[in-house]
Amino acid sequence: MVISSEFVSREDIRNRKFGEVWHTLIPYVFKDVPEYYDVGNAVASLGTYPLWTRTFARVVHARMNDLPRGAKVLDVASGTHDIPLRLLAMNPGLEVHAVDGSSAMIAEGQRIAKERNFTIHAQVCDAHSLPFPDASFDVVTIQFASRHLEVIRAFSEIYRVLKPGGLFCHNDMLRPSSRIIEVPYLIFLRASVWCTSRLFGASKEARRCVGYFADAIHNFYTPEEMTALLYELGFTNVAKRSLLTGTMCYHIAQKSMKADRYLLELFADPVPEERATMR
Ligand SMILES: C[S@@+](CC[C@H](N)C(=O)[O-])C[C@H]1O[C@@H](n2cnc3c(N)ncnc32)[C@H](O)[C@@H]1O
8 A cells, every 4th residue: 555645645634624623523513413413414415415325325235236145344434324224225134333433323323223123233433443353344335424534544444344355335525526516515515504503403512513514525535536545545446426526426446355365375385386395
């Protein structure tokens, strides 16, 4: 894995600008919103959010067709389990794990899962340090969360826990590639987050984040940059689809087999001819 200096410095800027918000305010925001999170998202996105997440979940499901029954899926920063619930509805045979930094979001997700008779193995943890051994999962998903994370650190963890050849499915609101889209979009986003927070009586901390959501997108990656970053992190076969040049965008990438093959070869028993010459 070789990360170019451009991405390292972009991450550095994001950490300096938003590190404090991520550590101090974001946990309070997601403690506050579980009951109105889904409705709030639908309002803030003028109804596109549920359609886009449904499309993403269907694409993930279609890409998982070759996997055996009981394939292991991990949803990182799972919130109220939107993606796990959609995947289980399409394929109840999956073994689904979920992690999130907010116990309140997980509790709401678990309540819905129980209501629908689904099992989701959930735990509270930081997305930058996943409590699973290397190569544990066939598929890892993350939706609407990487804007709030140190992307290189979090995606490296995802790479580590994926099995060789496993799929990484990423969905988020990215920075639009087109300035003509970006400028009005961020004005709209600021206004809609403000209205949503007032409408649902958000906490003081959540109200202090109103400007953050648009700023975080302005400092985030465009769809093309996200593709380049995924390749630099070692993923292959990166495919993407975006709405309005990145207001919503998903990427499906694969963990390379190559690095692991290289390691296997390095530690494998010598082949018979080599053994003969070694005697
Ligand atoms: C916008 S919500 C998205 C939830 C869910 N993935 C969805 O699509 O509905 C962002 C989630 O990221 C979680 N989160 C933010 N920073 C995190 C971190 N460092 N580690 C784990 N979870 C984090 C929040 O608790 C929240 O549940």
